[in-house]
Amino acid sequence: MRLRSLRERDLVAAIRREFPAKNKGLVLGIGDDAAVVRSGRNLSVLTTDLLVEDVHFTALLHPPYYLGRKSLNVNLSDIAAMGVKPRFALLGLALRKGLKTEWVKEFFRGLAGAAKEAGVGLVGGDISSAGKIVISVTVLGEAKALITRRGAHPGDLIFLSGRPGDAAAGLRLLRKGFRLGTNAEADSLLRAFLDPVPQIALGRTLARFRAATGLTDTSDGLSVDLFHLCEESRTGAVVEVDQLPLSPALRSFAKDPTRLALHGGEDYGLLFTVDPRKSGLIDGLRKTFECHWIGRMIRGRGIFIVDRRGRRRILEIKGFEHSL
Amino acid sequence: MRLRSLRERDLVAAIRREFPAKNKGLVLGIGDDAAVVRSGRNLSVLTTDLLVEDVHFTALLHPPYYLGRKSLNVNLSDIAAMGVKPRFALLGLALRKGLKTEWVKEFFRGLAGAAKEAGVGLVGGDISSAGKIVISVTVLGEAKALITRRGAHPGDLIFLSGRPGDAAAGLRLLRKGFRLGTNAEADSLLRAFLDPVPQIALGRTLARFRAATGLTDTSDGLSVDLFHLCEESRTGAVVEVDQLPLSPALRSFAKDPTRLALHGGEDYGLLFTVDPRKSGLIDGLRKTFECHWIGRMIRGRGIFIVDRRGRRRILEIKGFEHSL
Numbered sequence: 178m179r180l181r182s183l184r185e186r187d188l189v190a191a192i193r194r195e196f197p198a199k200n201k202g203l204v205l206g207i208g209d210d211a212a213v214v215r216s217g218r219n220l221s222v223l224t225t226d227l228l229v230e231d232v233h234f235t236a237l238l239h240p241p242y243y244l245g246r247k248s249l250n251v252n253l254s255d256i257a258a259m260g261v262k263p264r265f266a267l268l269g270l271a272l273r274k275g276l277k278t279e280w281v282k283e284f285f286r287g288l289a290g291a292a293k294e295a296g297v298g299l300v301g302g303d304i305s306s307a308g309k310i311v312i313s314v315t316v317l318g319e320a321k322a323l324i325t326r327r328g329a330h331p332g333d334l335i336f337l338s339g340r341p342g343d344a345a346a347g348l349r350l351l352r353k354g355f356r357l358g359t360n361a362e363a364d365s366l367l368r369a370f371l372d373p374v375p376q377i378a379l380g381r382t383l384a385r386f387r388a389a390t391g392l393t394d395t396s397d398g399l400s401v402d403l404f405h406l407c408e409e410s411r412t413g414a415v416v417e418v419d420q421l422p423l424s425p426a427l428r429s430f431a432k433d434p435t436r437l438a439l440h441g442g443e444d445y446g447l448l449f450t451v452d453p454r455k456s457g458l459i460d461g462l463r464k465t466f467e468c469h470w471i472g473r474m475i476r477g478r479g480i481f482i483v484d485r486r487g488r489r490r491i492l493e494i495k496g497f498e499h500s501l
Numbered sequence: 502m503r504l505r506s507l508r509e510r511d512l513v514a515a516i517r518r519e520f521p522a523k524n525k526g527l528v529l530g531i532g533d534d535a536a537v538v539r540s541g542r543n544l545s546v547l548t549t550d551l552l553v554e555d556v557h558f559t560a561l562l563h564p565p566y567y568l569g570r571k572s573l574n575v576n577l578s579d580i581a582a583m584g585v586k587p588r589f590a591l592l593g594l595a596l597r598k599g600l601k602t603e604w605v606k607e608f609f610r611g612l613a614g615a616a617k618e619a620g621v622g623l624v625g626g627d628i629s630s631a632g633k634i635v636i637s638v639t640v641l642g643e644a645k646a647l648i649t650r651r652g653a654h655p656g657d658l659i660f661l662s663g664r665p666g667d668a669a670a671g672l673r674l675l676r677k678g679f680r681l682g683t684n685a686e687a688d689s690l691l692r693a694f695l696d697p698v699p700q701i702a703l704g705r706t707l708a709r710f711r712a713a714t715g716l717t718d719t720s721d722g723l724s725v726d727l728f729h730l731c732e733e734s735r736t737g738a739v740v741e742v743d744q745l746p747l748s749p750a751l752r753s754f755a756k757d758p759t760r761l762a763l764h765g766g767e768d769y770g771l772l773f774t775v776d777p778r779k780s781g782l783i784d785g786l787r788k789t790f791e792c793h794w795i796g797r798m799i800r801g802r803g804i805f806i807v808d809r810r811g812r813r814r815i816l817e818i819k820g821f822e823h824s825l
Contacts, residue, residue, distance in 0.1 A: 202588065203622050212625035214589050216643065217541035223624060225639055227593030229631040264526065265538050269551030269593075269637050298527050300547060301536035307553040313593050313637035315549055319540065 209326050209409065210258035210393055211318070222318035224255040230273075230310040238351045241280045243371040244312075245287025251396065252316040253295050253375035254445040258394035259325070260384025261318040263295055263377065268302035269313035276310070295377060322384045324449070329391030329410035331476040333450035336389075336459060336468045338376050340424040341399050343369035345441025346431045362426040373445035379466045380447055388458045389449040391474075398442035398496035404480060406448060413479040416472040416492060439482075442496045450474055532733065533650050534582035534717055535642070546642035548579040554597075554634035562675045565604045567695040568636075569611025575720065576640040577619050577699035578769040582718035583649070584708025585642040587619055587701065592626035593637035600634070619701060646708045648773070653715030653734035655800040657774035660713075660783060660792045662700050664748040665723050667693035669765025670755045686750040697769035703790045704771060712782045713773040715798075722766035722820035728804060730772060737803040740796040740816060763806075766820045774798055 204220060205213035211224035228234055228248060239247070249266060256263040268288070272281065292299055297316065347370030355363050357371070376394070383389040391410050395402045399416075407414050418435060427434045447468075451459050462468060472483075483489045528544060529537035535548035552558055552572060563571070573590060580587040592612070596605065616623055621640065671694030679687050681695070700718070707713040715734050719726045723740075731738050742759060751758045771792075775783050786792060796807075807813045 203624055206622070206624050207626065212589070212591065214622075214624060214641070216545060217543050219541050221540060221545065221641070223589065223591055223639075223641065225591040225593050225625060225637065226627050227595055227629060227635060227637050229595050229629065229635060232595070232629060232631050265536070265547065267536065267547055267549040267639060269549050271551055271553050271556070271635075298530070298538075300527055300530050300538060301549060302531065303549055303551050305551060305553065305556060307556050307635075308633065309631070311551060311553060311595075311631075311635050311637075313549065313551050313635075313639075315547075315591060315637075315639040317538070317545070317547065317641070 205325060210255040213259070213323065220320045220323060222256055222259050222261045222320055222323065223315065224252050225313065225315040226252050228312040236310060239371060241283035242287040245284040246291040246372055248312045248314050249288050249291040249297070250373055250375045251445065252314045253297070253377060254373070254394045254396060256316055256318040257375045257377045257380035258392055258447060259318065259320070259323045260380045260392055261320040261323050262381055263297050263316050263318045265298050265300045265317045266292060267315040268299060269311070270302065270304045271307035271311040272304070273308065273310055274306060295375070320384070322387070324384050324389050324392040326391055326393050326406050326409035329406060329412055329450035329474050330452070331412050331474050332453060333390050333474040334453055334456060334470055335414060335416070335448070335450055335472040335474065337395070337399070337422065337446055337448050337471050338379055338466060338468045339395070339444055339446025340369065340422055340427065341395060341444050341446065342427045342431065342434055342438035342441045343424050344373060344443035344445070345370070345437045346427050347371065348443065350430065362429055365424065365426045366430060370443060373443065375445060376447045379468070382462060382466070383449060386458055388455055388462065389451055391450040393448050395444040395446045395448050396442065398440045399444070399448065400439050400492055400494050401442070401496045402448050404494045406450070407474070407478070407480055410474070413475040413477045414472060414481070415475055415489070416482045418482045419485045420469065420471045422469040439492070440495055529649060534579040537583070537647065544644045544647060546580055546583050546585045546644055546647065547639065548576050549637065549639040550576050552636040560634060563695060565607035566611040569608040570615040570696055572636045572638050573612050573615045573621070574697055574699045575769065576638045577615070577621070577701060578697070578718045578720060580640055580642040581699045581701045581704035582716055582771060583642065583644070583647045584704045584716055585644040585647050586705055587621050587640050587642045589622050589624045589641045590616060591639040592623060593635070594626065594628045595631035595635040596628070597632065597634055598630055619699070644708070646711070648708050648713050648716040650715055650717050650730050650733035653730060653736055653774035653798050654776070655736050655798050656777060657714050657798040658777055658780060658794055659738060659740070659772070659774055659796040659798065661719070661723070661746065661770055661772050661795050662703055662790060662792045663719070663768055663770025664693065664746055664751065665719060665768050665770065666751045666755065666758055666762035666765045667748050668697060668767035668769070669694070669761045670751050671695065672767065674754065686753055689748065689750045690754060694767060697767065699769060700771045706786060706790070707773060710782055712779055712786065713775055715774040717772050719768040719770045719772050720766065722764045723768070723772065724763045724816055724818050725766070725820045726772050728818045730774070731798070731802070731804055734798070737799040737801045738796060738805070739799055739813070740806045742806045743809045744793065744795045746793040763816070764819050
């Protein structure tokens with residue numbers, strides 16, 4: 178849901194320079210899934226997302242109920258990616274003139290349902306009109322412990338939750354005219370795109386047991402998210418491409434499922450690294466959470482994929498533009 | 502900067518129903534200047550604003566430096582209106598393709614300057630592209646004490662900081678082609694609109710000395726903001742229209758200065774109520790802060806204005822549409 182173009186990366190670097198991270202109480206500023214500030218004895222975790230119609234979503238393809246859910250859930254995914262419990266949300270909403278009341282009601286029904294599932298309170302907001310629908314959601318989480326993108330070490334194992342590529346395949350099916358209810362296999366892909374589930378319980382469990390060294394969510398595409406994890410941890414990585422947990426539905430519908438899994442984005446699974454001495458902990462977690470081992474962190478700054486025959490090549494770092 | 506149409510008020514009521522304020526830790530939900538949640542021993546105060554180009558501002562009239570300042574400052578005004586110290590800000594920004602780098606740099610220079618003045622850290626954000634510029638700012642404040650819109654009582658004195666109507670007059674001059682630097686009197690009106698100053702120190706002082714019973718900012722127009730204060734406090738009010746602190750510039754440039762002062766909006770002063778037994782405290786404050794007595798709260802739900810001859814009439818509750 179967040180397009181991170183090269184220009185954005187330049188801008189973020191410029192903003193970082195303009196706003197030095199020396200503010201009292203600031204624990205972690207721009208550059209992770211969420212910002213962390215000290216609040217008394219606790220840590221507060223903050224994240225915000227801006228969704229603009231016809232840039233980040235299209236009202237034609239995204240039913241308002243699912244759009245309401247997703248608007249909150251993509252932010253909850255950022256909080257999950259810190260291993261933290263989300264507590265409160267704020268909504269900024271600009272509505273087009275002529276939008277039906279039914280659309281607005283369904284949007285709020287979706288948002289309220291997602292908030293209830295996560296135990297999050299919608300505590301404030303700002304509503305206005307605009308030429309396009311604009312949705313801005315901010316979430317506040319609270320934590321005693323959390324996991325950043327900065328803690329991975331060479332040798333750590335890389336795990337992934339969820340099924341990479343499914344959401345990107347779902348978007349492609351939507352564009353081709355598929356809608357929910359056509360067939361079960363297509364539905365699983367459509368749902369992955371329309372209604373991603375933030376991995377809050379997994380993230381919190383990883384933080385509580387200090388099971389992971391580095392953690393992020395797969396919102397921008399596995400290659401881009403792994404790149405961010407490596408950048409912030411100052412490591413490289415090797416992904417065993419044949420270990421990618423491609424879903425049967427993705428294999429049925431996608432021409433190049435591996436490409437979608439690596440670069441598709443919008444998955445909102447968790448990508449995390451584990452000290453090999455703690456891999457027993459992960460074996461335990463895997464009884465409750467679907468996680469797959471996909472590779473390991475390495476020294477240096479290279480990011481590679483390796484296939485079953487041991488052929489290694491540089492992993493291209495790119496997300497697809499999801500603009501519609 | 503926030504258009505609150507009747508439709509928005511309906512929506513807010515609908516949202517309140519959809520999101521019952523029973524979340525653990527929620528102190529004050531939708532309906533005040535900002536939301537308040539418990540965070541350990543402290544209170545956290547949260548507010549968010551969404552600004553859409555050609556709805557809430559126009560790039561042609563609003564130089565990017567001042568737009569950057571105002572984007573943050575209108576949120577800081579909401580925090581000031583709780584009597585609280587702002588701490589951290591998040592920015593969601595969507596930029597038009599073709600927008601000059603210079604524009605973006607000036608916007609951030611303004612935002613960074615306003616953040617520095619207020620001691621606020623910009624800790625995170627989300628940048629993307631869109632057909633129109635969209636700016637979403639969220640601010641987190643922290644407090645031990647605060648003042649809501651709910652505490653005013655019949656008999657309390659009403660005070661106002663700042664010069665109501667100046668900002669609305671400034672916008673009208675901008676539309677007529679006036680620009681900063683033309684003449685000093687026009688400049689004071691243009692600045693009131695382009696670069697409002699959030700009354701953080703006054704708000705905090707009112708909270709620290711428990712000097713005010715009710716507090717809000719004048720962002721929507723004095724009549725609308727007073728209406729909100731009365732609604733939340735379940736009182737009525739009488740405004741002495743001849744006590745409104747109309748600026749000499751407003752009197753020079755506006756055809757109907759009182760109308761702009763009552764309904765113009767975008768002032769970002771503070772409107773607060775004081776127990777008459779504490780009016781001595783306010784006399785002290787007035788040595789440091791420019792505040793004016795303008796009326797008193799009354800029993801019942803009527804809101805009136807009264808002129809020097811004692812003629813009383815119902816105050817029309819309306820803000821101008823600032824859409825450009």
